[in-house]
Amino acid sequence: MFHLRREIQRWGLPPPRRENLLRGLGAALWRAIRRGLVRTTAQLRRLLYELLGHLRDAPAGVSASLRQACSYAGAIVLMGLRALKLLDVLTSEH
Numbered sequence: 001m002f003h004l005r006r007e008i009q010r011w012g013l014p015p016p017r018r019e020n021l022l023r024g025l026g027a028a029l030w031r032a033i034r035r036g037l038v039r040t041t042a043q044l045r046r047l048l049y050e051l052l053g054h055l056r057d058a059p060a061g062v063s064a065s066l067r068q069a070c071s072y073a074g075a076i077v078l079m080g081l082r083a084l085k086l087l088d089v090l091t092s093e094h
Contacts, residue, residue, distance in 0.1 A: 001022070001025075001026060001029075003048060003052060004022065004025055004048065004051060004052070004055070005022060007052055007055050007056070008021055008022060008055065011062075013062060014064075016064055017062055017063070017064045017069070020062075020063075020064065020065070020066045020069035020070075021062050021069045021072070021073060023066065023069070023070070024066070024069045024070035024071075024072065024073030024074065025051070025073040025076075025077070027070060027073070027074075028070070028073045028074045028076075028077035028078075029047075029077060031077075032047070032077055032081060037081055038081075043084060046084055047077070047080045047081065047084055050079070050080035050083050050084065051076055051077065051080050054076040054079060054080065055076070058072075058076075
């Protein structure tokens with residue numbers, strides 16, 4: 001979470017918007033871990049790398065609404081998990 005927090009702080013979002021986005025990311029990551037979608041430190045590292053890429057591409061206008069921030073966070077975690085599954089499939093074929 002440190003790396004995600006640092007990246008989001010660079011955006012210069014006001015504190016309520018920044019904290020809502022971080023709460024959403026934390027909840028989405030926790031759900032992925034609790035469901036067993038992320039099992040190892042290496043998988044978590046790869047997922048965080050994917051999330052940082054999505055955050056860097058994100059618009060600076062993240063909503064102040066906690067609900068919308070959580071929806072956005074859930075969506076990028078899902079995209080990151082899908083990318084990891086794709087990477088796992090590609091590496092297992094070789």
